[in-house]
Amino acid sequence: MRVVIIGGGSAGTTCAFELRKLNKKIEIVIIEKANHYEYSPCALPYLINDEISDFDKIFIYQKEDYENNNIDVLLNSEVYNIVDNKVLYKVSGVEKELPYDKLILATGAKAVVPKIDGLSEVDFYQLKTVADFKKIKAGIQKGSKSVVIGAGMIGVELASVLSQQEEQVTLLEQEKNILPNMLDKDMAVILQDFLTDIKIIENAKISKIVKNEIVMSDGKVNFDKLFVCTGSMPNLDLAKKMTLKTNEGIVVDEFFQTSFDNVYAIGDCIEQKEFNSGKTVVSQLGSLAVLQARFLAANILGNKQVWEPIVNNTVSKLGDVYVGSVGLSETRALALGEKIISVKHSDFLRSKYYSEKEKISVKLITDYEGVILGGQIIAHGEVAGQLNLLAMAIKQKNTVKELSNLENCYNPAVISVLSPLTVASIVAEKKVTFLKNN
Amino acid sequence: MENDFPKDLKYSKDYVWLKKENDVVVLGVVKPGVEQVEEFVFVMLPEKEKQLQKGDVCISLEAVKWSGEITTPVIGKVVDVNMDVFNNPSLLNKDPYKNWLIKIAITDEKELTQLMNANEALLYYQEKLNA
Structure with missing residues (x-):
């Protein structure tokens, strides 16, 4: 059997290694468009403030780990379609194809760029990839006026590490408190009391951005550097091209099977049920990605376990x-x-x-x-x-x-x-x- | 402590303040009492319509290392309870005069005249708490 995994991030890589632990014979291939092996994206903020000093250490698996486990990794390879149980991909412009028996989509999520008048006219940073991190790290400047739009987890973490690097940080959040998906207002107030080096503006309604000025409904903020952290959404380009069923994320059943036979999906690209509400949500947590990877590896090899609704432990x-x-x-x-x-x-x-x-x-x-x-x-x-x-x-x-x-x-x-x-x-x-x- | 007893209120000797408001009497806890407790974590309020006799325990207050009870200095029927304080007891710590506890429809308004005014309360609690 050949299992092809599209996406060499946490979900895809963990699944590959789990499959190998459970079965020494199947062929496992990871197709990854980046030029590097799997790394820990959650570590990126802590590289910015040097809490993690060694960049190379966030690459959890090294080349020899894949080789020792007989896992083929095709880097710099971008999948552009799936036809007749074959993965069609390009490497340096050359088209190739790879048949599969089981296909796993672990295509992750991409950072959202909000529709703000004027945003496309200015330079701004986001924090989603290694390239993003390198750009931010190179631009660190003590005293620089840095404005972060979006006080979800990434925005708050970024604001925190930038302020630790002695940048003058303003954090804008459109909801009534920071970390609105995690905290109620009364708890956010407690947290804010600890974040004394960050100027926080809640209920921020941005009208437009003009040069280095953000115009809000009730004020203005100037910036030297702008960071946009308004969330990320499942990467559905390939899934839609394949005509897999999608909503906010790729629709999967409790065994991570998509709407196509022998095609599965895990990680940031899927949607799943939330425990208390029963509603379908997208959730981009590394802990979920690796747990799903373990479940799917067992499922594919016949040891089926039902994936239960999530509680978003963050x-x-x-x-x-x-x-x-x-x-x-x-x-x-x-x-x-x-x-x-x-x-x-x-x-x-x-x-x-x-x-x-x-x-x-x-x-x-x-x-x-x-x-x-x-x-x-x-x-x-x-x-x-x-x-x-x-x-x-x-x-x-x-x-x-x-x-x-x-x-x-x-x-x-x-x-x-x-x-x-x-x-x-x-x-x-x-x-x-x-x-x-x- | 000098400014801890608003002039428009009446006071009992058990850390209670009262205020006549139209047909009811509003009851809460005085600031010097609240200040002795680090943070209230639970407030047990009486049921609405409960009949209270003078001296009845009507409210229980709890902190991590302390618990206490409030007795009513007046006779009457509970007509309202402050669910905001029930839901968030630390409101008492923040402002014990704004955050009342219960409202009582009293039967005899003369009972209020037997309570202390602000000056009397100040002297009483200064002596009590400095003893």
């Missing part, structure tokens, strides 16, 4: 502050018509006598039965473990009562003896009881 580091969210925010839950209870609790991250400088804020969203729907955490310390706990709790439909009875680990240098999540759970449970009886 985390980031901004300077010395960690922020993350999972499941539904209060804003989103209310927009979906859910009746919810929310509890927010802030405390010292570790025992107060150990450190009074480091804080943590958690927010829990539950339904009226106390079933956990979502959570948000901002802290001067690791939050991933708590977010992963919440991700499991949401998927298992655990209640705050169960969460409040969790056997936590404790050490005063690590975490407070009364875990903030536990406190929030206890309070949420009281609210659930009160509302049931009133």
Whole structure:
């Protein structure tokens, strides 16, 4: 059997290596249009501020890794069509074809360029590829007025690292708070208090851009450098050419099968169901890409596992502050018509006598039965473990009562003896009881 | 503490402020009381229509390391509760006079005359909290 994977990013590459672990005999070919092997795109912001100092280290797999696993990689190869179970691609202008038995589209996402009057007349940066990163890194200049349009994850991370490089950063967000897909306003306010080196303008309605001036409905901002981080959308060019079924992303079933037999899709290019809402969403998370890759590799080789709806477990580091969210925010839950209870609790991250400088804020969203729907955490310390706990709790439909009875680990240098999540759970449970009886 | 007792309110000796508003009395917690608590995490409010006798526990307040109860200094029926504070107890910490807790339809307005005015409350709580 020959498995051809279009796209050598996280999803495609992980799938290739998983396939090889499960089967030593099948032929595996990755076709990648870039001139480099797989790298970690999430690492790019941290190269800008030198938190990661060695650029080469973000390339997780080296040439010999592919060779040792008998995985063929065709770099600088751009696929232009799929016909009669053959991949048609070009290398240095020369057309070639490669038949497949199973085809996997892992074509990723592309950065959105919003329709802003005047944007096409100015130079601006985006952060999606290695080339983008190199351009940004080369342009770093202390004191430079840098404006970032878009305060989603990439925009906020970029604003954070640019400010750490002592650029004067202004971050514009059209919604009522930064990280609108992750945080409610009350949690975003807490985060903003830590991002003191960034000027943040919310509810920013941009009318036009003229030379180096952004004109908004209620003000103007000048820039030396402009960064556009208004999100990314699935790369559907090939899928549409093939006439695969697509909406916002490539439509796949619970085994990642597309509308064509023997054609699958994973990673940033697909759409999938969201756990709480049941709605179809696009979600561009590296953790999902690698998890999907493992599922698909097993599926293709006959060990079928159903892919379940996602909870969008997301985390980031901004300077010395960690922020993350999972499941539904209060804003989103209310927009979906859910009746919810929310509890927010802030405390010292570790025992107060150990450190009074480091804080943590958690927010829990539950339904009226106390079933956990979502959570948000901002802290001067690791939050991933708590977010992963919440991700499991949401998927298992655990209640705050169960969460409040969790056997936590404790050490005063690590975490407070009364875990903030536990406190929030206890309070949420009281609210659930009160509302049931009133 | 000198500016902690608005002149237009009445006060009990149990950290409660009251204000007559048309047909009801609005009740909340005084600032010196709130200031002793780092952050409220839960506020248990009574049911609407609940009949209260003088001295009845009508509200429970909770912080991470403290919990307490509020007793009503007046007789009446609960007609409204502040769900904003229930949903976000830290509002009490932010402004205990703006963020009332319950409204009571009282039966005898004379009960209000037995409560302390702002000056009396200031002296009382200065002594109580400095003791």
